[in-house]
Amino acid sequence: MRIIITVRDDNARRDGAAPCELLRQWLDEQPELRGRTRRQTVAIPPPGEMGVAADALLALLEPGGVAAAFAGAVVAWAQTRRGSQTITVRQSDGREVTIVSTHVRGMDADQSADLARRLAADLMTPTPQEPTGTPGSGLQPPE
Helix, strand or coil: CEEEEEEEECCCCCCCCCHHHHHHHHHHCCCCCCCCEEEEEEECCCCCCCCCEEEEEEEECCCCHHHHHHHHHHHHHHHHCCCCEEEEEEECCCCEEEEEHHHHCCCCHHHHHHHHHHHHHHHHCCCCCCCCCCCCCCCCCCC
């Protein structure tokens, strides 16, 4: 399965590597994910605007352990970020999940594991047979 990941630095800092590159490096440090991601430029329009080129990652995942490792690594990376980053994981069918680093930073280990399990399950959910409205899973961190 092909997944597109975008990372928006909500603080608009310019103090080093691009957030997508930092996430790619983090994912490549995970043995199960090494070599499964690459950078690419995609046209993703922000809400209410024309499409713009954005730096993104393309990840090739498989059901099971690889998807679970990916989900856990993305949640862990978001928790380590300073400031606020918005990570959007978009599936080829248009469904997407958004994680905001400031929302996950204070989670305990159980909450983090639960979010990672839900993200992995969402990634592995087959495409619905009939359209159900706008794309998006509505996946939110636990309260």
